Amino acid sequence: MSNLSTTSDDILACARSLIVAGGYNGFSYADIADVVGIRKASIHHHFPSKVDLVRTLVARHRQNAEAGLANLERQVSDPLEQLRSYTGYWQACIADASAPFCVCALLASQLPVLPEEVGLEVRAHFRSLSAWLTSVLERGSRHGQLQLASTPRAEAEVFMATVHGAMLSARAYGDPKMFGVVTGPLLERLASHGHDRDERRPI
16 A cells, blocks of 8 residues: 555656646646656546646645644644744745745646636635645734734735745746745834834724
Protein backbone atom coordinates (compact mmCIF):
# COMPACT_ATOMS: atom_id res chain seq x y z
CA MET A 1 0.00 0.00 0.00
CA SER A 2 2.86 2.37 0.72
CA ASN A 3 4.00 2.22 -2.90
CA LEU A 4 0.48 2.94 -4.09
CA SER A 5 0.10 5.91 -1.78
CA THR A 6 3.55 7.21 -2.74
CA THR A 7 2.66 7.04 -6.43
CA SER A 8 -0.62 8.78 -5.72
CA ASP A 9 1.19 11.48 -3.75
CA ASP A 10 3.71 11.91 -6.57
CA ILE A 11 0.88 12.31 -9.08
CA LEU A 12 -0.86 14.91 -6.90
CA ALA A 13 2.36 16.84 -6.28
CA CYS A 14 3.11 16.88 -9.99
CA ALA A 15 -0.42 17.99 -10.84
CA ARG A 16 -0.17 20.82 -8.32
CA SER A 17 3.06 22.08 -9.88
CA LEU A 18 1.62 21.86 -13.38
CA ILE A 19 -1.57 23.69 -12.38
CA VAL A 20 0.39 26.46 -10.64
CA ALA A 21 2.53 26.77 -13.78
CA GLY A 22 -0.19 26.60 -16.42
CA GLY A 23 -3.69 26.32 -14.96
CA TYR A 24 -6.31 23.59 -15.12
CA ASN A 25 -6.19 23.22 -18.90
CA GLY A 26 -2.41 23.60 -19.04
CA PHE A 27 -1.53 19.95 -18.47
CA SER A 28 -2.54 16.43 -19.43
CA TYR A 29 -2.02 12.96 -18.02
CA ALA A 30 0.77 12.57 -20.57
CA ASP A 31 2.62 15.48 -18.93
CA ILE A 32 2.29 13.86 -15.51
CA ALA A 33 3.39 10.50 -16.88
CA ASP A 34 6.56 12.10 -18.28
CA VAL A 35 7.43 13.86 -15.02
CA VAL A 36 6.59 11.07 -12.60
CA GLY A 37 7.93 8.33 -14.86
CA ILE A 38 4.84 6.14 -15.06
CA ARG A 39 2.36 5.14 -17.76
CA LYS A 40 -0.84 7.10 -18.31
CA ALA A 41 -2.78 3.94 -17.45
CA SER A 42 -1.23 4.03 -13.98
CA ILE A 43 -2.52 7.55 -13.43
CA HIS A 44 -6.01 6.49 -14.54
CA HIS A 45 -5.80 3.65 -12.00
CA HIS A 46 -5.43 6.19 -9.19
CA PHE A 47 -7.55 8.96 -10.69
CA PRO A 48 -9.96 7.77 -13.42
CA SER A 49 -10.40 11.30 -14.78
CA LYS A 50 -8.77 14.70 -14.62
CA VAL A 51 -11.75 15.93 -12.61
CA ASP A 52 -11.12 13.21 -10.02
CA LEU A 53 -7.44 14.16 -9.86
CA VAL A 54 -7.91 17.90 -9.42
CA ARG A 55 -10.87 17.52 -7.06
CA THR A 56 -8.74 15.24 -4.88
CA LEU A 57 -5.82 17.66 -5.11
CA VAL A 58 -7.89 20.63 -3.95
CA ALA A 59 -9.57 18.61 -1.18
CA ARG A 60 -6.15 17.47 0.03
CA HIS A 61 -4.85 21.05 -0.12
CA ARG A 62 -7.80 22.24 1.98
CA GLN A 63 -7.33 19.45 4.54
CA ASN A 64 -3.61 20.19 4.81
CA ALA A 65 -4.28 23.91 5.16
CA GLU A 66 -6.85 23.33 7.91
CA ALA A 67 -4.44 21.01 9.74
CA GLY A 68 -1.64 23.54 9.36
CA LEU A 69 -3.78 26.37 10.74
CA ALA A 70 -4.92 24.20 13.66
CA ASN A 71 -1.27 23.45 14.41
CA LEU A 72 -0.47 27.17 14.19
CA GLU A 73 -3.24 27.86 16.72
CA ARG A 74 -1.63 25.39 19.12
CA GLN A 75 1.86 26.83 18.74
CA VAL A 76 1.08 30.56 18.61
CA SER A 77 -1.58 32.21 20.76
CA ASP A 78 -1.19 35.88 19.77
CA PRO A 79 -3.57 36.76 16.88
CA LEU A 80 -1.16 39.18 15.19
CA GLU A 81 1.63 36.60 15.34
CA GLN A 82 -0.74 34.02 13.85
CA LEU A 83 -1.38 36.32 10.90
CA ARG A 84 2.34 37.02 10.56
CA SER A 85 3.07 33.29 10.63
CA TYR A 86 0.46 32.68 7.93
CA THR A 87 1.88 35.33 5.59
CA GLY A 88 5.41 34.23 6.53
CA TYR A 89 4.61 30.71 5.38
CA TRP A 90 3.62 31.94 1.93
CA GLN A 91 6.51 34.38 1.80
CA ALA A 92 8.91 31.47 2.33
CA CYS A 93 7.11 29.27 -0.22
CA ILE A 94 7.30 32.02 -2.83
CA ALA A 95 10.93 32.86 -2.04
CA ASP A 96 12.16 29.28 -2.47
CA ALA A 97 9.64 28.55 -5.28
CA SER A 98 8.34 25.46 -3.45
CA ALA A 99 4.80 26.82 -3.78
CA PRO A 100 4.92 30.13 -5.69
CA PHE A 101 1.13 30.38 -5.84
CA CYS A 102 -1.79 28.93 -3.88
CA VAL A 103 -3.33 26.29 -6.13
CA CYS A 104 -6.82 27.23 -4.90
CA ALA A 105 -6.28 30.93 -5.63
CA LEU A 106 -5.10 30.11 -9.12
CA LEU A 107 -8.04 27.78 -9.75
CA ALA A 108 -10.45 30.38 -8.36
CA SER A 109 -9.40 32.69 -11.19
CA GLN A 110 -10.50 29.95 -13.59
CA LEU A 111 -13.83 29.06 -11.96
CA PRO A 112 -15.92 29.86 -15.07
CA VAL A 113 -14.19 27.05 -16.99
CA LEU A 114 -13.72 24.54 -14.17
CA PRO A 115 -15.85 21.42 -13.72
CA GLU A 116 -18.42 22.02 -10.97
CA GLU A 117 -16.95 19.29 -8.75
CA VAL A 118 -13.61 21.12 -8.70
CA GLY A 119 -15.27 24.49 -8.22
CA LEU A 120 -17.09 23.24 -5.13
CA GLU A 121 -13.79 22.23 -3.52
CA VAL A 122 -12.16 25.55 -4.41
CA ARG A 123 -15.05 27.49 -2.85
CA ALA A 124 -14.90 25.27 0.23
CA HIS A 125 -11.23 26.20 0.69
CA PHE A 126 -12.02 29.91 0.48
CA ARG A 127 -14.85 29.56 3.02
CA SER A 128 -12.61 27.58 5.37
CA LEU A 129 -9.74 30.08 5.18
CA SER A 130 -12.13 33.02 5.57
CA ALA A 131 -13.67 31.44 8.67
CA TRP A 132 -10.25 30.97 10.27
CA LEU A 133 -9.14 34.50 9.48
CA THR A 134 -12.44 35.86 10.79
CA SER A 135 -11.98 34.03 14.10
CA VAL A 136 -8.40 35.29 14.48
CA LEU A 137 -9.36 38.87 13.67
CA GLU A 138 -12.43 38.78 15.93
CA ARG A 139 -10.39 37.47 18.85
CA GLY A 140 -7.60 39.99 18.25
CA SER A 141 -10.06 42.87 18.12
CA ARG A 142 -11.92 41.73 21.23
CA HIS A 143 -8.70 41.54 23.23
CA GLY A 144 -7.39 44.86 21.92
CA GLN A 145 -4.51 43.22 20.02
CA LEU A 146 -5.70 44.07 16.51
CA GLN A 147 -7.11 47.29 15.14
CA LEU A 148 -9.88 46.66 12.63
CA ALA A 149 -11.30 49.22 10.21
CA SER A 150 -14.38 47.07 9.53
CA THR A 151 -16.08 43.90 10.76
CA PRO A 152 -13.88 40.82 11.37
CA ARG A 153 -15.56 39.08 8.43
CA ALA A 154 -14.92 41.98 6.05
CA GLU A 155 -11.34 42.31 7.29
CA ALA A 156 -10.86 38.57 6.74
CA GLU A 157 -11.89 38.92 3.10
CA VAL A 158 -9.56 41.92 2.70
CA PHE A 159 -6.71 39.95 4.27
CA MET A 160 -7.29 36.91 2.06
CA ALA A 161 -7.59 39.01 -1.09
CA THR A 162 -4.42 40.92 -0.19
CA VAL A 163 -2.44 37.71 0.31
CA HIS A 164 -3.64 36.28 -3.00
CA GLY A 165 -3.05 39.62 -4.74
CA ALA A 166 0.46 39.71 -3.30
CA MET A 167 1.11 36.30 -4.86
CA LEU A 168 -0.04 37.71 -8.18
CA SER A 169 2.18 40.78 -7.83
CA ALA A 170 5.22 38.62 -7.00
CA ARG A 171 4.54 36.58 -10.11
CA ALA A 172 3.80 39.59 -12.34
CA TYR A 173 7.01 41.37 -11.36
CA GLY A 174 9.09 38.20 -11.16
CA ASP A 175 10.15 39.34 -7.70
CA PRO A 176 9.36 37.23 -4.59
CA LYS A 177 9.98 40.28 -2.38
CA MET A 178 6.81 41.90 -3.76
CA PHE A 179 4.78 39.56 -1.57
CA GLY A 180 6.12 41.19 1.57
CA VAL A 181 5.87 44.66 0.04
CA VAL A 182 2.12 44.13 -0.40
CA THR A 183 1.31 42.22 2.80
CA GLY A 184 3.57 44.18 5.17
CA PRO A 185 1.45 47.37 5.33
CA LEU A 186 -1.69 45.32 6.00
CA LEU A 187 -0.09 43.67 9.02
CA GLU A 188 1.15 47.04 10.24
CA ARG A 189 -2.34 48.52 9.97
CA LEU A 190 -3.87 45.64 11.92
CA ALA A 191 -1.33 45.95 14.74
CA SER A 192 -3.18 47.79 17.49
CA HIS A 193 -1.60 50.90 18.99
CA GLY A 194 -3.32 50.74 22.36
CA HIS A 195 -3.97 54.41 23.13
CA ASP A 196 -5.64 55.20 19.82
CA ARG A 197 -7.63 51.97 19.69
CA ASP A 198 -10.86 53.66 20.81
CA GLU A 199 -10.35 56.54 18.38
CA ARG A 200 -10.30 54.45 15.24
CA ARG A 201 -12.69 55.40 12.49
CA PRO A 202 -14.18 53.12 9.82
CA ILE A 203 -12.45 53.63 6.51
